[in-house]
Amino acid sequence: MDAESYLKIYPEIVLPPEQRDAFLKDRTGALIGKRLLPQFGWKLGQNVTLQGTIFPGDWTFTVDGVYTPTDPAIGDDVLIFHHEYFDERIGRAGIAGWYIVEVDDPAHGPAIAKAIDDMFRNSSAPTKTGTEREFQASFATMWGNVSFLMSTIGLAVVFAILLVTANAMMMSARERTGEIAVLKTVGFSDRLLFGLVMVEAGAMALTGAVLGLGGAKLLYPAINFNGMGFLPGFAVTTSTLVIGALVAVGLMLASGLVPALRAARLPVVQALRHVE
Amino acid sequence: MALVEIRDVYKSFQREEQRIDVFTGLTLDIEAGSFTALMGPSGSGKSTLLNLIAGLDKPTRGTVRVAGAPVSEMSPSQLAAWRARNIGFVFQSFNLLPVLTAYQNVELPLLLTRLSGKERTERVKLALDVVGLADRADHYPRQLSGGQEQRTAIARAIVADPTVMLLDEPTGQLDARSSQEVLTLLQRLNSEFSKTIVIVTHDAHAAERAKMILHLEKGDLIEKPRVAAAAAR
Ligand SMILES: Nc1ncnc2c1ncn2[C@@H]1O[C@H](COP(=O)(O)OP(=O)(O)O)[C@@H](O)[C@H]1O
Ligand SMILES: [Mg+2]
Numbered sequence: 001m002d003a004e005s006y007l008k009i010y011p012e013i014v015l016p017p018e019q020r021d022a023f024l025k026d027r028t029g030a031l032i033g034k035r036l037l038p039q040f041g042w043k044l045g046q047n048v049t050l051q052g053t054i055f056p057g058d059w060t061f062t063v064d065g066v067y068t069p070t071d072p073a074i075g076d077d078v079l080i081f082h083h084e085y086f087d088e089r090i091g092r093a094g095i096a097g098w099y100i101v102e103v104d105d106p107a108h109g110p111a112i113a114k115a116i117d118d119m120f121r122n123s124s125a126p127t128k129t130g131t132e133r134e135f136q137a138s139f140a141t142m143w144g145n146v147s148f149l150m151s152t153i154g155l156a157v158v159f160a161i162l163l164v165t166a167n168a169m170m171m172s173a174r175e176r177t178g179e180i181a182v183l184k185t186v187g188f189s190d191r192l193l194f195g196l197v198m199v200e201a202g203a204m205a206l207t208g209a210v211l212g213l214g215g216a217k218l219l220y221p222a223i224n225f226n227g228m229g230f231l232p233g234f235a236v237t238t239s240t241l242v243i244g245a246l247v248a249v250g251l252m253l254a255s256g257l258v259p260a261l262r263a264a265r266l267p268v269v270q271a272l273r274h275v276e
Numbered sequence: 277m278a279l280v281e282i283r284d285v286y287k288s289f290q291r292e293e294q295r296i297d298v299f300t301g302l303t304l305d306i307e308a309g310s311f312t313a314l315m316g317p318s319g320s321g322k323s324t325l326l327n328l329i330a331g332l333d334k335p336t337r338g339t340v341r342v343a344g345a346p347v348s349e350m351s352p353s354q355l356a357a358w359r360a361r362n363i364g365f366v367f368q369s370f371n372l373l374p375v376l377t378a379y380q381n382v383e384l385p386l387l388l389t390r391l392s393g394k395e396r397t398e399r400v401k402l403a404l405d406v407v408g409l410a411d412r413a414d415h416y417p418r419q420l421s422g423g424q425e426q427r428t429a430i431a432r433a434i435v436a437d438p439t440v441m442l443l444d445e446p447t448g449q450l451d452a453r454s455s456q457e458v459l460t461l462l463q464r465l466n467s468e469f470s471k472t473i474v475i476v477t478h479d480a481h482a483a484e485r486a487k488m489i490l491h492l493e494k495g496d497l498i499e500k501p502r503v504a505a506a507a508a509r
Contacts (some may be wrong), residue, residue, distance in 0.1 A: 182371060183373075185330070187356050187360025187361070188360075190352060
């Protein structure tokens with residue numbers, strides 16, 4: 001961002017004056033929100049190197065200042081640096097992602113927004129002007145949509161797995177009509193057979209859960225997964241593991257119950273007539 | 277008192293609109309230590325009779341007692357436990373679980389008892405030895421011949437030292453030589469080990485090996501002592 005005007009337009013970004021001056025003078029300097037200090041173990045005055053993803057390469061900054069926002073909407077986990085430095089490195093000067101415009105009276109907002117958009121309507125880079133709240137809301141809905149999409153996909157996958165396991169269990173139960181009849185003839189009780197089928201479903205679910213959850217837990221850190229930069233701090237948390245394990249138990253109950261009941265209730269005489 | 281007492285047993289099956297009366301007042305005694313062959317045309321109720329003795333099915337009316345136990349009155353869970361100790365059953369085919377070895381198949385009934393691992397091992401080895409399959413213990417059913425499979429099933433039927441052995445056409449799918457082996461084995465189990473045996477068979481030659489032949493005809497019993505049957509031919 002353009003340091004001087006940005007800090008002027010955001011009085012919510014509060015930091016000691018000497019840090020502010022140091023930052024304004026330092027072309028490769030950066031301001032960081034106070035949360036980043038403990039999060040990454042950074043110190044004031046330190047050089048930090050970030051790895052670019054959308055803009056690849058190593059980006060080195062000097063931490064010239066640490067700010068404390070007076071409004072939570074600003075966020076205390078942001079690293080701010082000079083637009084000039086970015087332009088130099090990227091080699092395409094003067095292109096901005098967004099402009100922040102301060103209006104004298106909120107009542108004039110809509111008219112000013114319209115005037116700006118009209119001004120650039122036929123340019124190579126038309127604008128879309130809105131209030132700051134609308135702007136933030138558009139980000140939030142974008143993330144909202146993504147997480148909704150993710151949960152939908154997740155649910156669909158769980159449902160598909162349920163169908164597959166239930167079907168596999170049903171098929172093996174049908175194929176095993178004869179075996180179940182033999183076990184009953186030998187003296188295995190209905191309750192024991194119910195238990196055996198449930199244990200089998202449980203073993204299947206457990207194997208799946210250990211492989212799947214354990215694999216995710218090991219794999220993501222191993223490949224340093226962060227969703228191409230879109231999911232910074234992505235990790236398989238304990239709560240995710242717990243949810244996964246619960247889903248596995250649910251799958252076991254759902255896929256094991258019907259075949260287990262069927263095994264328990266199977267009349268031997270009927271089963272034998274089908275076999276022979 | 278006979279070992280198996282069947283008293284005034286009625287058994288009918290309902291198939292859609294039709295009612296099939298298999299037994300209408302059947303009474304029969306089977307003595308301890310006997311070796312009985314049950315013959316009769318298909319559908320005459322031979323399998324149904326074995327199922328009633330084993331408590332796999334219940335009579336519509338009448339009572340079945342085995343060694344004093346009121347089989348026809350017991351609950352499903354009582355029957356399961358009772359069967360594990362008192363009945364050795366062999367079907368015509370599909371007796372063995374394909375994922376288990378011969379040894380493990382024979383061990384199945386013992387898993388329901390309180391025997392220790394060592395006692396179980398001894399019993400399974402003895403049973404496999406009696407049927408002449410000690411060297412096949414680790415074979416899976418698909419690695420056994422039809423005759424060996426049936427002998428494994430017989431080993432399982434004797435391993436828990438049951439009160440009665442019931443065999444439903446055990447030689448029905450075997451060639452002549454394997455059939456002879458199985459029948460010789462059964463004769464030996466009856467004479468040497470005093471096992472009470474009831475065998476269902478279509479084969480008159482097989483029936484000759486028994487001490488007593490019973491004919492089931494439309495739910496009625498016609499008793500023919502073995503000698504008489506032999507003389508009739
Ligand atoms: N579970 C059943 N449901 C309906 N009918 C049956 C059932 N079991 C046996 N039956 C009928 O009872 C009769 C006797 O059957 P079964 O005892 O199997 O004869 P067998 O073994 O002598 O050939 C047959 O008519 C058969 O169709
Ligand atoms: Mg039959």
